[in-house]
Amino acid sequence: MRLNALLSLFLSSISSVHSILADEAYHIDYHHALLGIPQAETTFFHQPSASSNASLLYTISEKAIIGAVNPKDGSVVWRQSLADPLPEPASVVEEAVKLPDEEQQKALRSIGPAKAGLLAEEGSGFVVSYYGSAVSAWDAMNGKLAWQRLMPQGQHVKSALLIPSGRDTSSSSAVDVLVLHGTEGGTVTRLDASSGAVVWEYEDRSGASPRYLASTKNSIYYVSEQSAVLAANSMKIVSLDTENGREDKGHVLKVDEVVTVTSCPNAAFISGHGRSPRSMKVNVLGSDKVNTLNLERSNDGEIEAVSILPGCGDSSPSHILVHVQTRDGAWAEVFNIDSESAEVRKAYSLPYLKAKDAFAVSIIDGKPHFTRITDVEIELYSFASGIVVARWPRNQPSFGGPGHAQAEVVLRGQSNYAIRISEVATGGEWTLMRNGELVWSRPEMLAHVVAAAWVDDVSGEALAHELDFEGHENPLRAYTHRLKRHLRDLEYLPAWLQQLPSSVTSGLLTSKAETEKGLLGHKLLVVATSTGQHVALDPAKAGAIKWKRLAQAASDEARAVSLYVHDGVVTSYVDRLGIMTINATDGRDISFDQSDAHFTGVIIAPGPVAPVAYRISRDGQPNTTAISDVARDGTYLVTRSASGQEVQGWMVGRSNIKLWTFSSAAGSRITNVVARPAHDPVSSIGKVLGDRSVLYKYLSPNLVLITSTKRDSFTIYLLDSITGTILYSATHQDADTSSPIPSVLSENWFTYSFFGTSDAKSPSKCHQLVIVELYESPIPNDRGPLGSSSANYSSFSPGSITKPHTITQSFVITQPISHMSVTQTAQGITSRQLLCTLPDLNAIIAIPRYLLDPRRPVDRDPTREEIEEGLFRYSPVLDLDPKFFLSHSREVVGIQKIISAPTLLESTSLVFGFGGLDVFGTRVTPSKAFDVLGKGFNKLALIGTVAALGLGTAVLAPMVRRKAVERGWRL
Amino acid sequence: MGVDKNPQPPPPPPRWAVELNNPPPSRPKNTSNIPDPPGFSAQRAIGGKQKTSQLPARKPPTQEETDILKLKKSWEIALAPGKQLPMQLIMSYMSGNSLQIFSLMMVAMLFKGPLQAIAATNSTFTKLETEGNKGKMILVKATFVGMQCMLLALGVWKIGQMGLLPTTQSDWVAFEGERICLEKAYFAT
Structure with missing residues (x-):
């Protein structure tokens, strides 16, 4: 403690800005530049330019990110976000709260969710995407936006197609874009793909809700759903003239619930089936004939899912593959579609396999070939007969089973096939296999990370326990204990001596990076995704995946709430699913408890024997699994209700008593509740001033900071969480409360950032960063009303809750901050850094704490004593020095949470950011690496x-x- | 058996030897009123040792006199450090308060010298101490120690100036404990 204080004094005097050195960049940090899990319909191989044979993988992911990936190494060539801002992840606060009123909610429901689509035509040089109400064309090579066309407000694009333009290709592009949008009565718009200009527009005034577009070489079909009152499940199909968009003819067709529309050059068709289908109805658009296809096989179980894969070759007839899945296995039926007679005939079936599989279609010489991918092997079927023509064993099964796949097949000679498969596994991993061998894999499930926790290396803990024992025993017993321990250790001596020469030589030869890994400790990072995966990343190995686990019976609604690591066991609390315990070292399941799986949060409190997990129900009430399983008496919890609008203080133990409730006032909402980090050591209880007197810090582990927003103002409340007393509050008028107001609380200070006016007189707004420091007393050398005794105190004894003396300063920053966090080191001796996410720059920065000292002298130069203290003149604008950027030249997109952990080295802190899309990790040394020999050694x-x-x-x-x-x- | 054929007479003694053994020639009458150069006495030169012994013998000092003498001497020794004081003061002032090798060495000397001197107080005065002045010597020694203490005080003042004395609150803040709240709140992770 004493040494700590001295050291921290010394370290705080190191005030030079630490930055990332050029030789550290890309070595100490790691970054998974992600796209999100690719969607089946919007992922394909495509040649970006006509001059080259090389193709890229294009996709629009579930996160509405469009991007191109190099199939050779899996690196991202370019990526763009279609949704701005990124879609919010499911957070603890329920979605309903986020929408202010019911009207808006209703409006949103009528529009329906934004649908994404991606279109590309060989040789055109661009890809066209649609998402929400925007249609955009992107340069296929570099992802630059060529043009964008916005549909009228509130009209989502339902479907889009590329059709041959039929114009002179020298002046304009060879294809046009056909877009369907609207809610009641759709509009079909034909756009020139080179400029986005409207060629013609067709408006449907019938009031039917538009659904699909389809096209063949000769005609365009517009499919709309009749209102349910008139006729349930009936579709109106209108064919349009390609030249001018005039309505040709139309007819109404009755189909089943699940409808798919597929376009081929020769025939477009609509298919429908029920929820648990035995058969399927297919209609070739343009004819009235409805073909019923029987899908049932004997003894293969009930059909659970049916999907259609079109095999559109140039030749007639077109093929469709119907992929039928039962609970245990799957098979496929291939049908021929005769566009002339509008008949669909069964060609052959592909055999039933008792495994999960995925199908991909690839065109060779204008003929569709079907590829079947299972966990074991890849089979390529002959297009004509359905016989396996090539087979490749897989060297690695997919993560959670094959989800969907795209294949690129090359035929060399007569029967020498080469295959390249891009597969998206159910677990969210995107892999590319060449002839069955894994080329690369992208952990796209990490785009959905919602919780993360550090796992300490448990191997050193036995020694730590023994040392702890020796520290607390009487000297004689401790000595004998130590002697015994060393005698026991002697048995390892021969082995140690044996490996001594090799360790000496390796010690000489190993790089600095490897030695540092040994110094920092072997920490693992376990993350849980909203889609039910648990992944362990190794920060020492550039964030490589150590193990990954898919939750059993994960559902779309399940949502990981909290991860807790204890003794090498990861406990994951998943709302609506249950509690999973996983071995942290290898990712194996230990147990899975599905009882009482509804909770919004988890609090771990120490119990008499082992830590007790309190699950927070929707109304904020803490519960334990068993009545007997309770925390020690005098344990207090702070919970937040599911709506987020109530913060409650509880005393738990043999009985749970609610002590206080903090509710948002009428017309305001609680947006943020933060407490001090669980591990937040303080090395010195006071701040030494220039004249060697001491300002005592207001240190309480029970502080909680609540942000409550109104329409155009917000208030920050600092509460004592035991009694619920408000210790400090500050209101900012004329602030933008629609953007996030991040805040962080640590040691004896807190900061928050917002966009608002800096003073009441001027209307101009700016991004501001406010720092508040809390002290016991304004007078130096005074320990406040509680006196100088360092005795323990109770929050409930009269006069023990004293209001802190606060010193505040605010700074203007040039960038908005969306999330804040603070670095943590083992003993808190190292000065801290404020970690901030800059969403506009896609960056993570670390602002040194000494810059944010509210005692900086305003409008005057510092006195000699203030200089000695490390203070310098206040300047209202806080420049975000490029040296602060932890992400240096990387584009770190959508970081919504940053966590930090101490390492074995006091100087070093590990940092990990996740949440929106990318994951990024690095390590920081806020006071420089003072406990490591430098590079000059x-x-x-x-x-x-x-x-x-x-x-x-x-x-x-x-x-x-x-x-x-x-x-x-x-x- | 060679005998010197013509033995030469021994050479005459050098002049200085002759002059040393013989008295100087008597001075001529006309010069008798010129005084001898200081320190030269014709009688002595002639008479040699016999003359001196005839001078009256110096009276040996009494015990009291030596005691007084010794006491005087010891007072001189006792007060000597006090004379150093102004010089040391100027030196300490001039050397500045920064932590540098010279000022540190000076401070070290400021401590080392007086401490050694205090330790060696008795041995310093043993030669001057007699049965008679024993009582008075205590005062002398006390003065000596006092003077050394003044030098020590100067050293303390100097390190105080350098900020090395734990006299401010900040020096003790590390020893103060943090106030621990009996209640502890836990938050959702």
Whole structure:
């Protein structure tokens, strides 16, 4: 403690800005540049330019990110976000709260969710995407936006197609874009794909809700759903003239619940089936004939899912593959579609396999070939007969089973096939296999990370326990204990001696990076995604995946709430699913408890024997699994109700008593509740001033900071969480409360950031960062009303809750901050850094704490004593120095949470950011790496010098001895 | 058996030897009123040792006199450090309050010298101490120690100036404990 205080004093005097050195960038940090889990319909291989044969993988993911990936190494060539801002992840606060009123909610429901689609035509040089109400064309090579067309407000694009333009290709592009949008009565718009200009528009005034577009070489079909009152499940199909968009003819067709519309150059068709289908109805658009296809097989179980894969070759007839899945296995039926007679005939079936599989279609010489991917092998079927023509064993099963896949098949010679498969596994991993061998894999499930926790290396803990024992025993017993321990350790001596030479040589040869890994400790990072995966990342190995686990019976609604790590066991609390315990070292399941799986949060409190997990129900009430399983008496919890609008203080133990409730006032909402980090050591209880007097810090582990927003103002409340007393509050008028107001609380200070006016007189707004420091008393050397005794106190005893003396300063920053966090080190000696996410720059920065000192002198130069204290003149604008950027030149998109953890080295703190899309990790040394030998240290030179000195001594010693003897004889 | 054929007479003694053994020639009458150069006495030169012994013998000092003498001497020794004080003061002032090797060495000397001197107080005065002045010597020694303490005080003042004395609150803040709240609140992770 004393040493700590001295050290921290020394360290705080190191005020130079630490930055990432050029040789550290890309070595100490790691970044998974993600796209999100690719969607089946919007992922394909495509050649971006006509001049080259090389193709890229294009996708629009579930996160509405459009991007191109190099199939050779899996690196992102370009990516763009279609949704701005990124879609919010499911957070603890329920979605309904986020929408202010019911009207808006209703409006949103009528529009329906934003649908994404991606279109590309060979040789056109661009890809066209639609999402929400925007249609955009992107340069296929570099992802630059060529043009964008916005549909009228509130009209989502339902479907889009590329059709041949039929114009002179020298002046305009060879294809046009056909877009369907609207809610009641759709509009079909034909856009020139080179400029986005409208060619023609067709408006449907019938009031039917538009659904699909389809096209063949000769015609365009517009499919709309009749209102349920008139006729349930009936579709109106209208064919349109390609030249001018005039309505040709139309007819109404009755189909089943689940409808798919597929376009091929020769035939477009609509298919429908019930929820648990035995058969399927297919209609070739343009005819009235409805073909019923029987899908049932004997003894294969009930059909659960049916999907259609079109195999559109140039030749007629077109093929469709119907992929039928039962509970245990799957098979496929291939049908021929005769566009002339509008008949659908069964061609052949592909065999039933008792495994999960995925199908992909690829066109070779204008003929569709079907590829079947299972966990074991890849089979390529002949297009004509359905016989396997090529088979490749897989060297690695997919994560959670094959989800969907895209294949690129090359035929060399007569029967020598080569295949490249891009597969998106159910677990969210995107892999590319060449002839069955894994080329790369992208962990796209990490785009959905909602919770993360650090796992400590447990191997050193036994020693720590023993040392702890020795520290607390009487000297004699401790000594004998230590002696025994060393005697026990002797058995490892021979082995240690054996490996000594090799460890010495390896110690000389290993790079600095490897030595540092040993110094920092072997921490693992376990993350849980909203889609039910648990993944362990190794921060020491550039964030490589150590293990991954898919939750059993994960559902779309399940949502990981909290991760808790204890003794090498990860406990994951998943709302609506249950509690999973996983071995942290290898990811194996230990147990899975599905009882009482509804909770919005989890609090771990110490119990008499083992830590007790309190689950927070929707109304904020803490519960334990068993009545007997309770925390120690005098344990207090702070909970937040599911709506987020109530913060409650509880005393738990044998009975749970609600002590206080903090509710948002009428017309305001609680947006943020933060407490001090669980691990937040303070090295010095006071701040030493220039004249060597001490300002005592207001240190309470029970502080909680609540942000409550109104229409155009917000208030920050600092509460004592035991009694619920408000210790401090500040209201900012004319602030933008629609953007996030991040805040962080640590040690004896808190900061928050917002966009608002800086003073009441001027209307101009700016991004501001406010820092508030809390002290016991405004007078130096005074420990406040509680006096100088360092005795323990109870929050409930009269006069024990004192209001802190606060010192505040605010700074203007040039960038909005969306999330804040603070670095943590083992003992809190190292000065802290404020970690902030800058969403506009896609960056993470670390602002040194000394810059944010509210005692900086305003409008005058600092006095000598203030300089000694490390204070310098206040300037209202806080420049975000490029040296602050932890993400340096990387584009770290959508970080919504940053966590930090101490390492074995006091100087170093690990940082990990996740949440929206990317995951990023690095390590920071806020006071420089003061406990590690620098790069300038030359191990070889040192050893060489010692060796040379030893050699010199060895040579000179006999000479000196001889001389001494001679001198003795001479006298 | 060679005998010197013509033995030469021994050479005459050098002049200085002759002059040393013989008295100087008597001075001529006309110069008798010129005084001898200081320190030269014709009688002494002639008479040698016999003359001196005829001078009256110096009276040996009494015990009291030596005691007084010794006491005087010891007072001189006792007050000597006090004379150093102004010089040391100027030196300490001039050397500045920064932590540098010279000022540190000076401070070290400021401590080392007086401490050694205090330790060696008795041995310093043993030669001057007699049965008679024993009582008075205590005062002398006390003065000596007092003077050294003044030098020590100067050293303390100096390190105080350098900020090395734990006299401010900040020096003790590390020893103060944090106030621990008996209640502890836990928050959702």
